[in-house]
Amino acid sequence: MYCEVHTLIEFSQVSKKYSNGTVALSDVDLKIDDGEFVFIVGASGAGKSTLIKLILREEKPTSGKVSVGGRNISSMSRWKIPKYRRSIGVVFQDFRLIPNMSAYDNVAFALRVTDVSSKEIHRKVPYMLALVGLASKARCKPDELSGGEQQRVALARALVNSPSLIIADEPTGNIDPELSYEIVDLLNEINKLGVTVVMVTHEHNLVAHFNRRVVTIDKGRIVGDTEKWEAAVL
Amino acid sequence: MRISSFFYLVGQGARNLWKNRLMSIASIGVLISCLLLIGAAVLASVNINSMMGYLEDQSEAVIFLDDELSDEQVESVRKSILNSGNVVTITFVSKEEALKEMMESIGDDGVLFEAYSEDDSNNLPDTFRITLDDVSKLSGTIVYLQNLEGVSSVSAPTEVAETITGLKKIVTIGGLVVVAILIAVSLMIIGNTIKITVFSRRKEINIMKYVGATDMFIRLPFFVEGVLLGLVSAAVAYALLYFGYGYLSQWIESNQNDWLAMIVTSLVPFSSVSMALLRGFLVGGVGIGLAGGALFLSKHLKV
Numbered sequence: 001m002y003c004e005v006h007t008l009i010e011f012s013q014v015s016k017k018y019s020n021g022t023v024a025l026s027d028v029d030l031k032i033d034d035g036e037f038v039f040i041v042g043a044s045g046a047g048k049s050t051l052i053k054l055i056l057r058e059e060k061p062t063s064g065k066v067s068v069g070g071r072n073i074s075s076m077s078r079w080k081i082p083k084y085r086r087s088i089g090v091v092f093q094d095f096r097l098i099p100n101m102s103a104y105d106n107v108a109f110a111l112r113v114t115d116v117s118s119k120e121i122h123r124k125v126p127y128m129l130a131l132v133g134l135a136s137k138a139r140c141k142p143d144e145l146s147g148g149e150q151q152r153v154a155l156a157r158a159l160v161n162s163p164s165l166i167i168a169d170e171p172t173g174n175i176d177p178e179l180s181y182e183i184v185d186l187l188n189e190i191n192k193l194g195v196t197v198v199m200v201t202h203e204h205n206l207v208a209h210f211n212r213r214v215v216t217i218d219k220g221r222i223v224g225d226t227e228k229w230e231a232a233v234l
Numbered sequence: 235m236r237i238s239s240f241f242y243l244v245g246q247g248a249r250n251l252w253k254n255r256l257m258s259i260a261s262i263g264v265l266i267s268c269l270l271l272i273g274a275a276v277l278a279s280v281n282i283n284s285m286m287g288y289l290e291d292q293s294e295a296v297i298f299l300d301d302e303l304s305d306e307q308v309e310s311v312r313k314s315i316l317n318s319g320n321v322v323t324i325t326f327v328s329k330e331e332a333l334k335e336m337m338e339s340i341g342d343d344g345v346l347f348e349a350y351s352e353d354d355s356n357n358l359p360d361t362f363r364i365t366l367d368d369v370s371k372l373s374g375t376i377v378y379l380q381n382l383e384g385v386s387s388v389s390a391p392t393e394v395a396e397t398i399t400g401l402k403k404i405v406t407i408g409g410l411v412v413v414a415i416l417i418a419v420s421l422m423i424i425g426n427t428i429k430i431t432v433f434s435r436r437k438e439i440n441i442m443k444y445v446g447a448t449d450m451f452i453r454l455p456f457f458v459e460g461v462l463l464g465l466v467s468a469a470v471a472y473a474l475l476y477f478g479y480g481y482l483s484q485w486i487e488s489n490q491n492d493w494l495a496m497i498v499t500s501l502v503p504f505s506s507v508s509m510a511l512l513r514g515f516l517v518g519g520v521g522i523g524l525a526g527g528a529l530f531l532s533k534h535l536k537v
Contacts, residue, residue, distance in 0.1 A: 056444070079448075082443075082446045082447060082448045082449075082451075083446065084446075085443075085444065085445070085446035086445070086446035090444050090445075096437070096440070096441045096444065097441075098438050098441055099438075100253050109442075109445065110445040110446075112239060112242060113442065113445055113446055113447040113448070113451055114446065115235060115236050115239050117236065117238065118238055157445065161445075161446075
């Protein structure tokens with residue numbers, strides 16, 4: 001059976017220079033296919049976060065073109081950005097949960113912004129919390145949850161809108177090493193459902209363990225792009 | 235936007251007021267103080283103007299008529315005087331009444347003038363006494379009156395009129411300047427309070443942007459908060475001013491002396507300015523709340 005693979009994310013000759021003169025990315029060419037699981041690795045200040053910001057359309061490239069789902073997002077007008085972001089699930093190192101909302105409300109919030117009916121919210125949120133193993137902690141506030149649990153709430157929030165792409169920016173940076181594997185395992189399971197996962201990390205053990213495509217960035221340039229972890233690149 | 239989403243956001247705005255109650259209390263406190271200061275300045279200005287008006291009413295001009303005018307001619311002069319457009323009250327004082335008044339004002343020695351009571355020997359002229367609507371137009375009115383047929387001369391307190399006109403100008407301009415300064419200072423203080431509120435919740439706003447919230451979705455709860463803060467502050471400031479003004483009026487009335495007597499007669503009742511004040515407070519309070527949400531959020535929405 002022949003299965004056609006589409007490019008989901010494409011960077012063509014992308015450079016990004018900030019107003020303070022810092023060159024974050026230089027002539028980056030990168031293609032990520034639909035359904036892939038990609039680790040983006042690199043030292044601090046290498047340009048990983050800028051790459052994520054460009055995908056999220058938080059920043060615009062100074063030159064070049066960033067396309068997501070065949071759409072040039074560099075020229076996207078501001079009012080279209082919210083709708084575009086709803087197609088992406090994002091997980092951050094610091095979880096970014098709203099502190100005065102319960103786990104349930106944090107997940108429900110991502111649905112509310114997309115104008116989903118209350119009935120649909122009541123149906124989807126418990127399902128998502130159960131999926132990440134937090135059904136019993138739905139009423140807990142973020143400060144009543146452990147780091148790993150908070151990250152799982154963030155993951156449920158990222159998944160609840162059924163995105164085609166999950167961006168995970170150092171999702172294991174603030175949690176215990178043994179729990180890190182659980183989080184990436186979850187991302188792995190999500191990827192098996194056909195969701196593209198782009199995960200930024202600098203934890204070599206994790207990258208080596210999961211044996212997926214690895215894109216290495218150094219000083220704003222892609223210096224390595226391998227189908228699996230090669231210790232020499234870092 | 236769904237109706238349910240709209241009500242969710244409105245409810246969210248109201249809940250945020252309680253969740254961030256310390257900031258809410260601070261904002262309400264600042265807004266009440268500013269509105270009270272502005273309200274007090276407006277009331278002071280209105281009352282000083284009213285006192286000036288009272289003094290204005292007291293200044294009387296006297297129009298001396300030619301001798302031997304017939305009743306018809308006197309009536310014609312009265313009509314012409316009223317046509318000047320600047321006359322509030324007009325009283326005809328005949329030469330007999332004038333003499334009687336003069337004798338009464340002198341007291342016991344007034345009997346000395348009794349001999350002049352005879353028709354031919356009373357040399358006082360018939361007069362019209364008028365109070366003016368606008369003393370600042372006094373000189374123009376005098377010229378008009380002096381040129382009327384049947385009028386021999388006009389006596390008017392021009393110096394008093396000039397002083398009152400000058401004082402009124404100073405009070406009006408001074409009042410406006412004070413209120414304008416207070417409004418500007420209030421806006422700066424309230425602006426900063428709103429900035430702090432928004433800054434303390436910038437992470438929340440940031441998260442909303444990442445999950446794809448539109449600017450309106452983020453702004454609406456802030457608008458609701460702003461409006462509620464404005465309404466509460468306006469109501470409290472209005473109530474404080476109402477009771478404070480009432481208390482002050484009572485105190486002035488119960489502690490009357492010479493100069494306070496003038497204030498009492500010209501004290502503007504609160505009811506005559508209450509609606510304008512309440513409107514101003516509501517528009518100001520709610521407007522500031524809305525403007526704060528519109529202006530100071532924008533910086534954090536550019537994510």
